[in-house]
Amino acid sequence: MRATARIGLYAAGLGVVFVASAAIAGGVVPEDAVPDPATSHAAEQHAAPVGVPEQESTEGTDMTRGLSLEQDGYTLGEVEAPGTVGEAGELAFTVTDRTGEPVTEYDVSHEQRLHLIVVRSDGAHFRHVHPVMDADGRWSLPWTWDAAGTYRVYADAAPTAGDAVTLTRTVDVAGGLAPARATEVSTTASVDGYDVALDGQLKAGTASRLTVEVTRDGEPVTTLEPYLGAYGHLVALRDGDLAYLHVHPEGDEPEAGQVSGPTVSFGVEAPTPGRYLLYLDFQVEGQVHTAAFVVEATADGAPAPAPDGAPAAGHDPATHDH
Numbered sequence: 001m002r003a004t005a006r007i008g009l010y011a012a013g014l015g016v017v018f019v020a021s022a023a024i025a026g027g028v029v030p031e032d033a034v035p036d037p038a039t040s041h042a043a044e045q046h047a048a049p050v051g052v053p054e055q056e057s058t059e060g061t062d063m064t065r066g067l068s069l070e071q072d073g074y075t076l077g078e079v080e081a082p083g084t085v086g087e088a089g090e091l092a093f094t095v096t097d098r099t100g101e102p103v104t105e106y107d108v109s110h111e112q113r114l115h116l117i118v119v120r121s122d123g124a125h126f127r128h129v130h131p132v133m134d135a136d137g138r139w140s141l142p143w144t145w146d147a148a149g150t151y152r153v154y155a156d157a158a159p160t161a162g163d164a165v166t167l168t169r170t171v172d173v174a175g176g177l178a179p180a181r182a183t184e185v186s187t188t189a190s191v192d193g194y195d196v197a198l199d200g201q202l203k204a205g206t207a208s209r210l211t212v213e214v215t216r217d218g219e220p221v222t223t224l225e226p227y228l229g230a231y232g233h234l235v236a237l238r239d240g241d242l243a244y245l246h247v248h249p250e251g252d253e254p255e256a257g258q259v260s261g262p263t264v265s266f267g268v269e270a271p272t273p274g275r276y277l278l279y280l281d282f283q284v285e286g287q288v289h290t291a292a293f294v295v296e297a298t299a300d301g302a303p304a305p306a307p308d309g310a311p312a313a314g315h316d317p318a319t320h321d322h
Contacts, residue, residue, distance in 0.1 A: 064238070064241075064243040064244075064271050065166040065243065065244050066152075066154050066156075066166040066167075066168045066242070066243055066244030067168065067241060067242075067243055067244075068167070068168065069167055069168060069169050070167070071165040071166065071167055072162055072163055072165055073097060073098035073162070074095055074096070074097060074098075074103065074159060074162065074165050074167060075095065075096050075167070076093060076095055076155050076167035076168065076169055077093050077094040077095065077096060078093070078169070079091065079092070079093045079153050079169050079171050080092040080093065081143055081145075081171050081173075082143060082144065082145055082173075083172075083173065083174055084145070084148075084173065084174045084175055085145050085146065085147060085148050085173060085174070085175035086144065086145070086146075086175075087144065087145070088142070088143075088144050089142075089143055089144070090140050090141060090142055090143050091116075091118075091131070091140065091141060091143035091153075092131075092138055092139060092140035092141075093138075093139055093140075093153075093155065093169075094136075094137050094138050094139065095137065095139075095155060095157070095159070095167065096137075097159070097161070097162075102136060102137030102138070103137055103159045103161075104133070104135070104136070104137040105159065105160040105161065106133075106157050106158060106159055106160060107158040107159075107160050109157070109158050109164065110228040110229045110230070110233070111228050111229050112130045112228065113133070113157060114130065114131065114133070114139060114155060114156065114157040115128065115130065115155075115156040115157070116128070116129050116130065116131055116139075116141075116153070116154065116155060116156070117152075117153075117154040117156065117235055117244070118151055118152070118153050118154075119151065119152055119237065119242070120147065120149045120150065120151050120152075121149065121150045121151065121152060121170070121242065122149070122179045122180055122181040122182075123180075123181065123182055123237065123277045123292075124147070124149075124180040124181075125146060125147055125149075125151070126235070126279050126290065126292070128233065128235065128279075128281060128290075129141060139155075145173045145175075147173070147175070147177075147178070148173050148174060148175030148176055148177045149172075149173055149177050149179075150170055150171070150172050150173075151170065151171045151172075151173060152168055152169075152170055152242050153168060153169050153170070153171055154166055154167070154168045154244055155167045155168070156244075166244055168244070182277065182292075182294045183294075184294065185275075185294050185295060185296050186293055186294045187199070187293055187295065188293075189291035189292055189293060191289050191290060191291050192287075192289050193216055193217075194214055194215070194216050194221065194282075194284070194289055194291070195214070195215045195216065196212060196213070196214050196215075196280065196282075196291035197212070197213045197215075198210060198211070198212055198278070198280075198293045198295065199211045199212075199213070201298070201303065202268065202270045202276065202295055202296070202297035202298070203270070203297065203298060203299075203300070204270045204271065204272050204273040204274075204297045204298065204299050205269075205270075205271065205272075205299075206269070207267050207268070207269050208267065208268055208269070208270070208297075209265055209266070209267055209268075210265070210266060210267075210268055210295075211263055211264065211265045211266075212232070212263065212264050212265075212266075212280055212291075213262050213263045214261055214262050214263075214282060215262060220261065220262035221261045221262045221284065222259065222260070222261040222262055223259045223261060223284055223285070224259055224260045224261035224262075224264075224282055224283065224284060225259055225283045225284060225285070225286070226253075226254040226256070226258065226283070227281060227282065227283040227288060228281075229253050229254075230249040230253065230254065231249060231254060231260045231261070231264055231282070232249060232264060232280055232281060232282040232283075233280070233281040233282075234249075234266065234268075234278060234279070234280050234281075235278070235279040235281075236268065236276050236277065236278040236279070237276065237277045237279075238270075238271075238272070238274065238275075238276055239274055239275035239276065239277070240274065243271070249264060249266050250264075250265055250266055250267065270297035272297070273296075273297050273298055273299040274296070274297060275294060275295070275296055275297075276294070276295050276296075276297060277292065277293070277294055277295075278292070278293045278294075278295060279291070279292050280292075280293070
């Protein structure tokens, strides 16, 4: 059943801006050895080259992505998906070029040709998945909605003939709606027995460094495994419009079989002051877990409001398909 896809979407209560692959640099790296974050490019952000100062200004640059179904001549077609909660079906779509032809050739980024992010407009029910493309350029995967509401669907990919794009549409799902908006700053999360803490301060308009630490039963977790070519993947959404940005982990790409932890530092850029919701995927013993945070970006780097003390709820692994 084809669910209605639309661009307009009421703001959620959480953050947004980078969505991205952030995570844990290869190995435990001393804090003074972590490279400074780089300014973002398109939908992605890379570790800074030597000599790039921390807090480099990005004023005047466009750091927001994922706000339109069209970018650089590429268009995300209507999203097909079940229209009601609990209805089994598939989620499918096609990306076309400026001539209207389906795009069938993509470069691999983070071990996949396309990353699909789906999240309800209040920030709940986050999923990061990887559909399969057929010979005609149609992407699809089995799909069932767990809750009603308006969802934002992001297709993050790099067509071989062009630059990386982040295209988006919205999908409405019928059923009883129980909004779950996160309104308080929270820099700690508990998920599947793991405790995850986020440290650092976002300053709007500049590159900021955030560090994540993963523990279990009070002990540091040093067995973080590579996931999508890194030790973790970060997605962040801005409260108000769900703008999206990819964030790359700092450090070298891990080798197969390597593990790391318990901390990781990465550079992120908040284009405007306000609330942001960050989702961190990390993998241990072959299982991917998702921790969610709500953070505040300030205009002048002043301390943000203190967290309310309640850990953010981790994402339900049963609905986090990879």
